[in-house]
Amino acid sequence: MDNLEALMHGFTIVLSVYHVALMLIGVLLGILVGVLPGLGAPNGVSLLLPLTFGMQPVSAIILLSSMYWGALFGGSVTSILFNIPGEPSSVATTFDGYPMARDGRPTTALATAFGSAAFGALVGVVLITLLASWVARAALAFGPPEYFAVYLLAFASFIGIGGSPPAKTLVSLAIGFAIAAIGIDTVSGSVRLTMGVDELVKGISFVIAVMGLFGIGELLLAVEEEVPVKALAARIEWGEAFRTVARLPRHGWVLLRSAAIGCWMGITPGGPTAASFMSYGIAKRFSSRRENFGRGEPEGVIAPETADHAAGTSALLPMLSLGIPGSATAAVMMGGLMIWGLNPGPMLFIEQKDFVWGLIASMYLSNIVAVILVLLTVPMFAALMRVPFFIIAPLIFIVCAVGAYAVSNSFLDVVLMMGFGVLGYLFKKLSYPIAPLVLATVIGDKAEDAFRQAMLMSKGSLGIFFSNMLVATLVTLSILLLVLPLASRLLGRRSRKTIVVE
Amino acid sequence: MISRRGLEAATATLTGAFGAAVAASSVQNGIGWSSAGVDAGTFPFMTGLIILGGSLVNLALGLRADSGVMLGRPELKKLAGLFLPAAAFVAAIPLIGVHVAAALYIFGTLALQHRVATLRALTIAAVTAVSLYVVFDRMFQVSLPLGLIGDALGL
Numbered sequence: 001m002d003n004l005e006a007l008m009h010g011f012t013i014v015l016s017v018y019h020v021a022l023m024l025i026g027v028l029l030g031i032l033v034g035v036l037p038g039l040g041a042p043n044g045v046s047l048l049l050p051l052t053f054g055m056q057p058v059s060a061i062i063l064l065s066s067m068y069w070g071a072l073f074g075g076s077v078t079s080i081l082f083n084i085p086g087e088p089s090s091v092a093t094t095f096d097g098y099p100m101a102r103d104g105r106p107t108t109a110l111a112t113a114f115g116s117a118a119f120g121a122l123v124g125v126v127l128i129t130l131l132a133s134w135v136a137r138a139a140l141a142f143g144p145p146e147y148f149a150v151y152l153l154a155f156a157s158f159i160g161i162g163g164s165p166p167a168k169t170l171v172s173l174a175i176g177f178a179i180a181a182i183g184i185d186t187v188s189g190s191v192r193l194t195m196g197v198d199e200l201v202k203g204i205s206f207v208i209a210v211m212g213l214f215g216i217g218e219l220l221l222a223v224e225e226e227v228p229v230k231a232l233a234a235r236i237e238w239g240e241a242f243r244t245v246a247r248l249p250r251h252g253w254v255l256l257r258s259a260a261i262g263c264w265m266g267i268t269p270g271g272p273t274a275a276s277f278m279s280y281g282i283a284k285r286f287s288s289r290r291e292n293f294g295r296g297e298p299e300g301v302i303a304p305e306t307a308d309h310a311a312g313t314s315a316l317l318p319m320l321s322l323g324i325p326g327s328a329t330a331a332v333m334m335g336g337l338m339i340w341g342l343n344p345g346p347m348l349f350i351e352q353k354d355f356v357w358g359l360i361a362s363m364y365l366s367n368i369v370a371v372i373l374v375l376l377t378v379p380m381f382a383a384l385m386r387v388p389f390f391i392i393a394p395l396i397f398i399v400c401a402v403g404a405y406a407v408s409n410s411f412l413d414v415v416l417m418m419g420f421g422v423l424g425y426l427f428k429k430l431s432y433p434i435a436p437l438v439l440a441t442v443i444g445d446k447a448e449d450a451f452r453q454a455m456l457m458s459k460g461s462l463g464i465f466f467s468n469m470l471v472a473t474l475v476t477l478s479i480l481l482l483v484l485p486l487a488s489r490l491l492g493r494r495s496r497k498t499i500v501v502e
Numbered sequence: 503m504i505s506r507r508g509l510e511a512a513t514a515t516l517t518g519a520f521g522a523a524v525a526a527s528s529v530q531n532g533i534g535w536s537s538a539g540v541d542a543g544t545f546p547f548m549t550g551l552i553i554l555g556g557s558l559v560n561l562a563l564g565l566r567a568d569s570g571v572m573l574g575r576p577e578l579k580k581l582a583g584l585f586l587p588a589a590a591f592v593a594a595i596p597l598i599g600v601h602v603a604a605a606l607y608i609f610g611t612l613a614l615q616h617r618v619a620t621l622r623a624l625t626i627a628a629v630t631a632v633s634l635y636v637v638f639d640r641m642f643q644v645s646l647p648l649g650l651i652g653d654a655l656g657l
Contacts, residue, residue, distance in 0.1 A: 050642075050644070051642050051644075165560075165563075167556045167559040167560050167563070168556075168560060170552060170556040171517050171521075171552075171553055171556035171557055171560060174521070174549045174550075174552040174553040174556065175520065175521075177545075177546075177549040178520070178521075178524045178546060178550065178553065181524075181545065181546040181549065185531070185542040187539070187542065188531075188538065188541075188542040190531050190542045192527070192528065192531050192542060192543065192546055193524060193527050193528065193546055195523065195527060216588075219584065220581055220584060220585065223580050223581065223583070223584045224573075224577045224580050224581055388616075390611065390612070390615070390616045391612065391618075391626065393584055394587070394588070394591075394607055394608055394611045394612075395608070395630065397588050397591070397607075398591070398604045398607065398608070398630065398634070401591070401592060401595075401600075402600060402604075402634060402638060402646060405644075405646065405647070406638065406642075406644045406646075409644075409645075409647075411595060411596060411647065414592055414595065415592065418588075418589065418592055422585075423516075426509070426512075426513045426516075427513075429509065429572075430506075430509060430510055430513055432513075448545045451540070451545065452539055452540045452545070455535075455539060455540045456539045456540075460535045460539075460540075
């Protein structure tokens with residue numbers, strides 16, 4: 001019951017005119033970046049980050065997290081009305097959402113998406129409310145070896161179950177680590193990896209990497225694969241919207257299953273994109289109307305949307321209680337926490353109660369705000385999509401360049417961002433995952449520190465990672481995840497051989 | 503015309519070279535174990551080796567990839583059409599500052615590249631520069647660079 005009391009206290013913080021106004025602004029900006037191609041949740045939040053440095057942490061996180069929810073909703077709007085996913089995590093929504101809208105039911109498609117998205121988000125927030133402080137309490141007993149083991153598990157699960165080619169995931173992850181190491185080493189004070197460039201002593205901010213990789217990379221991809229926008233009529237019929245939401249409980253089983261998949265993928269750093277695809281795949285496999293998938297089946301919209309938002313929300317659970325973000329956007333927010341002088345992890349629940357519970361309470365509220373705002377603004381944002389891409393692209397480019405400059409008033413950052421943009425384009429084109437790189441850039445230093453402190457404790461013996469049940473289990477699990485792709489490949493080859501023999 | 507094979511190989515070479523540079527540079531920070539604990543270069547050194555190793559695997563796999571055209575002339579043209587003006591914009595910032603560079607960039611891409619009516623392009627360019635000033639310099643107190651010329655004029 002402590003949690004409920006704390007949550008009520010959180011609501012007293014959130015329910016002020018200032019914070020509700022921040023929520024509205026955050027959600028609207030979020031929908032905007034969600035709708036615009038080339039701007040998504042991770043770099044939207046990064047762009048806003050430098051502007052929050054002067055704010056109270058709790059106000060800043062309300063603004064940023066509201067933007068995240070808005071972006072998740074905005075991504076679905078373009079998926080359904082234009083068959084263009086505004087966010088990678090809403091790609092799966094296009095499969096059935098667009099056919100539904102095209103066949104004259106845009107309101108039904110949008111309301112189904114928003115309704116199930118809200119349900120997914122709600123499940124995620126309830127999970128955080130119930131579990132976060134409990135996880136944090138357990139994590140208080142963690143020492144450096146346990147922390148390193150948890151980080152290792154997070155990274156290993158990217159490689160084992162992330163779904164991208166393992167060697168590519170590994171390279172992306174390790175590049176993130178290398179970027180995190182650039183600059184002054186916090187332990188020894190020596191300067192690392194600057195390659196003789198003095199300006200690099202301060203390190204490369206993850207914000208620069210995110211804006212280049214996601215922003216510029218996405219723009220380059222969008223211009224190359226430019227498709228003429230065919231807009232569908234985007235008028236909301238309110239009666240139909242309410243009827244659709246009222247019909248949702250009929251798909252209760254799909255909703256629950258998708259929410260569970262989403263929460264799982266959000267807590268382990270699988271992220272919303274993987275969650276929505278997985279949920280769609282499973283829904284299709286187990287549905288009795290399998291043939292209808294891809295032609296406007298409501299469950300084909302419910303499954304990815306619920307999982308997407310459940311994952312997006314629950315990604316904040318490990319960020320708050322362990323200091324390990326569950327998605328790229330959560331990683332950016334966590335970087336923000338560190339810049340505001342907070343230390344993400346279990347101590348937050350003791351030292352920064354107002355911050356933690358204010359954020360959790362705001363998540364309930366801002367998701368409701370997001371559903372209402374997104375329904376109200378669909379026609380407006382749909383009109384925005386008719387602005388030609390060649391006007392939007394340079395504008396987004398300027399915003400990213402200025403945003404990169406604003407991080408630390410450095411021109412080099414703008415140039416670096418361009419470099420990251422080219423890298424992001426190549427990575428996306430060749431299906432290298434980008435989220436591991438961002439995650440490693442944000443928590444690379446912490447993982448390294450944990451490793452080095454553990455080594456100091458054990459005087460250089462790796463045996464410390466098997467010194468108790470907890471840490472040994474975590475490390476063994478990580479190793480299993482790391483060899484999983486290799487093992488399944490070998491097994492796959494053998495089974496193929498047996499088929500040939502037969 | 504670039505094939506998937508070529509692009510895979512080029513990317514793997516790029517990441518591999520980065521990995522090698524990281525590993526080589528880390529050696530100067532000391533790798534291994536000393537009285538002060540794990541040396542500063544150890545972690546980045548291992549990171550560099552992992553990048554290098556992973557890139558070699560990607561290179562090997564990439565060389566077996568499809569050799570058909572992945573990026574044809576029209577795609578490359580579109581990419582260059584977006585990237586080159588953008589790069590010119592960034593390059594112009596130190597000289598003429600963000601506001602002027604942004605306005606020129608917008609006007610250039612709209613009017614010259616995409617044949618938008620001159621007056622309309624001018625309006626969008628002017629609105630962009632002014633909004634940058636209002637949002638960043640005024641509202642959020644981030645002084646955007648004015649460039650050498652702006653500084654010389656003492657703005």
